[in-house]
Amino acid sequence: MNIELGKAASFVSQAASLFNSYYEIPFYHLIVEIILVLFILKILLSKSTGSPDDRHPLTEKEKEQLIAEWTPEPLVPCGSIEKSPPVTIVESKIGKHVTINGVECLNMASMNFLGMIGKSEIEEAAIASVEKYGVGSCGPRGFYGTIDVHIQLEEKIAEFMECEEAIIYSYGFSTLASAIPAYSKRGDIIFADREVNYAIQKGILASRSRVEYFNHNDIDHLIQLLEEQAAKDKRNPKKAKVTNRFLVTEGIFINTGQISDLPKLIELKKKYKFRIFLDESYSFGVLGANGRGLTEFYGVDRRDVDMICGSMEYSLGSIGGFACGSSFVIRHQRLSGQGYVFSASLPPLHANMAIKAMEYFNQDLFARLNSNSKLVDEELKKINEIEVTGDPLSPLKHIRLTINNTDDNLRDIVVKARGEKHKLALTVSTYTSTELFAKEPSIRLAVTTDLTESEISTAISTLHQVIKERADTG
Numbered sequence: 001m002n003i004e005l006g007k008a009a010s011f012v013s014q015a016a017s018l019f020n021s022y023y024e025i026p027f028y029h030l031i032v033e034i035i036l037v038l039f040i041l042k043i044l045l046s047k048s049t050g051s052p053d054d055r056h057p058l059t060e061k062e063k064e065q066l067i068a069e070w071t072p073e074p075l076v077p078c079g080s081i082e083k084s085p086p087v088t089i090v091e092s093k094i095g096k097h098v099t100i101n102g103v104e105c106l107n108m109a110s111m112n113f114l115g116m117i118g119k120s121e122i123e124e125a126a127i128a129s130v131e132k133y134g135v136g137s138c139g140p141r142g143f144y145g146t147i148d149v150h151i152q153l154e155e156k157i158a159e160f161m162e163c164e165e166a167i168i169y170s171y172g173f174s175t176l177a178s179a180i181p182a183y184s185k186r187g188d189i190i191f192a193d194r195e196v197n198y199a200i201q202k203g204i205l206a207s208r209s210r211v212e213y214f215n216h217n218d219i220d221h222l223i224q225l226l227e228e229q230a231a232k233d234k235r236n237p238k239k240a241k242v243t244n245r246f247l248v249t250e251g252i253f254i255n256t257g258q259i260s261d262l263p264k265l266i267e268l269k270k271k272y273k274f275r276i277f278l279d280e281s282y283s284f285g286v287l288g289a290n291g292r293g294l295t296e297f298y299g300v301d302r303r304d305v306d307m308i309c310g311s312m313e314y315s316l317g318s319i320g321g322f323a324c325g326s327s328f329v330i331r332h333q334r335l336s337g338q339g340y341v342f343s344a345s346l347p348p349l350h351a352n353m354a355i356k357a358m359e360y361f362n363q364d365l366f367a368r369l370n371s372n373s374k375l376v377d378e379e380l381k382k383i384n385e386i387e388v389t390g391d392p393l394s395p396l397k398h399i400r401l402t403i404n405n406t407d408d409n410l411r412d413i414v415v416k417a418r419g420e421k422h423k424l425a426l427t428v429s430t431y432t433s434t435e436l437f438a439k440e441p442s443i444r445l446a447v448t449t450d451l452t453e454s455e456i457s458t459a460i461s462t463l464h465q466v467i468k469e470r471a472d473t474g
Contacts, residue, residue, distance in 0.1 A: 093118045096450040098425055105418050105425035108445050108459055113395050114285055114365060115450040116317030116357045125356040126349045133348035141334070145345035153351045156358055157322050161292055162302055166324035167333050170346040172311030173199045174339030175321030176279055179309055180248065181207035182336040183275075183329075188244040191225060191274065193217065194437050195255045200248055200279060201436055209246075213436070216256065219264050226272045245274035251283030251294040255429070255439060257390025257398055259287070262294050266304045275306040285315025286395060291366045318354040320346045365449055369395060372456060373447045379460040380445075385467050395447035398429065400440060401467070407441045409470070414443060417466045424462045 058066070092099035095118035098107040116122060129149065139145035150168060158166040169175040180203030184190055190204055194213040204211050212229070214222040233240035247269065249260045262278070269276055280293040288296030293310075295302040302308075307325040312318045323330060323337075333340055370393050377392040380399065390397040401409060410428045417424040429444045451459075 096448070100418050100425055103418060103420055103423060105423045106451075106455060106459055107425045108447070108451075109425045109427040110448075111282070111314045111396070111446045112317055112448055112450075113315050113369060113446070114317070114357075114360070115448055116315070116360070119317075119357075119360070122317070122353050122356045125352045129349040129352040135349070136347050137345040139344060140342060141340060141345045147345070147348050147351070149348050149351040149355065150345060153355050154322075156355055158324055160358060160361070161308065161324045163308070163324040163326070163330075165327040165330040166322050167330050167337070167340065168312075168346055168351070169321045169323075169337070169339050170343050171319070171339065172281065172313045172321040173202075174343065175309050175311065175323060176200050177203040177206060178337040178339035179307065179323050179333060180204060180246075180277065181338070182333050183277075183307075184209045184244060184246050187242070188246065189229065190246045190248055191222060192248045193250070193253070193260070195253050195258075196248060196250060197254045197279070197281075198432065198435065200250070204248065216253075217258055217261065219261060219268075222268065226268065226274075230272065245272070246277060247274050248277045249279070251278060251280040251287065252391070252394050252396060254282055254396065255398075257394040257396040259283070259297075259391045259394065260294065262298050262305075263300055266300055269304070276304070277307045277309065278305050279309050281309070281311035281321075282314060282394075282396060284310040285361065286366070286369060287393065289363055289366065291315070291361055312350075312354050316354045316357040318357060319350040320354070368449045369447065372449065372451055375453060375456050376445070376447050376460065379457060383460070383464045383467070385464075385471065389442075397445040397447070398442040399445060399463075400442050405441055410441050410443050413463075413466055413470055416470065417463065422462050422466055424459055424466075426463070 089101055090098060091102065092104070094107065094110045094112060096107060096115065097104055098110065099105070110117075133147060133149075137145045137147060141150070154166045154168055157168070158164065169178065176197075176199040180190075180200070184204075184207040186208040188207070188209040190207065190209045190211045192200065192204060192211060192213055193216055195216040212225045214225055229245070233243075247265060249265065251262075252259055260278075265276060268274075278294060283293045283297070285291040285293075287293055290296060292302075293308065295305060295308075303326070305325075307323055307329055309323045310321060312320045312322060323333060335341065373395045374392045376397060377388065377390070380386065380388045380397060385402055387400045387402055388397055389400075407428065414426045414428055416422065417426050426443055426445060429439065429442045431439045447456075
């Protein structure tokens with residue numbers, strides 16, 4: 001009995017203490033608590049009573065009226081649809097000559113730099129691969145997608161580029177778009193030339209890193225950006241210690257045909273402490289006495305470039321891409337390169353084609369491409385009605401009209417050039433609406449080893465004639 005009375009007394013004492021505390025707390029605090037309690041009760045009651053739709057279901061007539069009044073939004077906003085260029089139908093192998101819309105033309109549009117497409121020995125190697133392995137791989141490299149020819153090709157590329165290790169991707173575009181975000185992450189900094197190709201732009205975007213674009217091949221502007229970053233690092237040394245810095249550029253720029261000043265970039269790398277990623281898609285098999293690209297062309301130590309990437313879709317005439325460098329750098333991509341990890345591996349026939357194509361690499365072949373590139377450059381610069389951009393040694397030339405340089409005018413020239421009268425295949429540079437920086441319209445001309453001096457002279461003369469004909473007709 002005494003125990004029960006003690007408990008009751010204790011309860012009364014606690015209740016009295018709680019009641020007194022309400023007099024001690026601020027009045028506004030009590031109001032807030034009451035409002036919160038009422039809000040919670042409202043939520044609980046609304047859930048228990050169900051939704052308004054459950055209490056007042058719509059009639060069939062009301063449903064039909066709502067459906068009739070509903071207007072779906074377009075998947076693509078009005079006015080944002082890009083004008084599609086006219087369809088060009090190719091009806092033959094893309095070699096020295098190509099049949100377009102029924103007309104056989106001299107091909108100065110395709111980037112078949114070393115003439116590998118159409119070589120019978122390479123075609124035979126592809127056929128042999130299909131007979132042995134089938135057409136595709138049907139799996140990523142880590143899931144029964146690694147075939148012996150993949151290993152052979154990686155070893156061959158690493159040996160040729162004088163690197164410790166190489167890795168191959170099933171698509172050239174995905175190589176850069178995967179390799180960059182494999183290393184650069186949120187909080188890191190990427191310095192990039194503003195004329196880098198679309199694959200690099202997508203790789204930078206996927207990395208979520210902060211990016212600083214410098215003017216095309218403008219070393220002074222790059223130094224200015226590096227100095228600004230160095231000043232920020234001094235103000236916040238703790239953050240600077242955990243921030244990785246990268247510089248991404250191309251050997252030969254697809255958008256301009258110009259060549260990067262690699263020795264100066266390496267000099268800046270050693271001063272400002274950043275890593276260099278170099279895209280050699282259009283300089284691999286093009287520059288250097290042995291076709292090893294920009295490092296051989298300038299005679300710099302390849303180890304000063306942290307990673308070299310490239311496409312196998314131009315000089316090798318195959319499909320896919322590669323990255324090479326030290327084993328420490330490259331092996332990281334085998335777990336972090338999304339295009340490598342999650343995409344089906346390169347079809348064996350394309351790997352075998354690339355291996356066979358590299359057997360044709362020799363100094364005479366590269367010298368002939370350089371000679372043809374310089375000859376085309378010289379002949380183009382004789383035409384007063386156009387401006388030409390692109391290094392003399394670059395097999396890519398961009399041509400712009402000095403007057404009325406518009407997409408429509410350039411396309412008109414291209415269409416006339418490939419007609420029955422002139423039979424010359426050219427192409428207009430095409431860009432997407434999501435390019436970061438606007439590009440000036442141009443005709444892109446590609447040089448190959450297959451062209452003879454007389455064919456080059458005739459082609460440039462034909463181009464000049466078409467330009468004059470169009471000017472005369474307005």
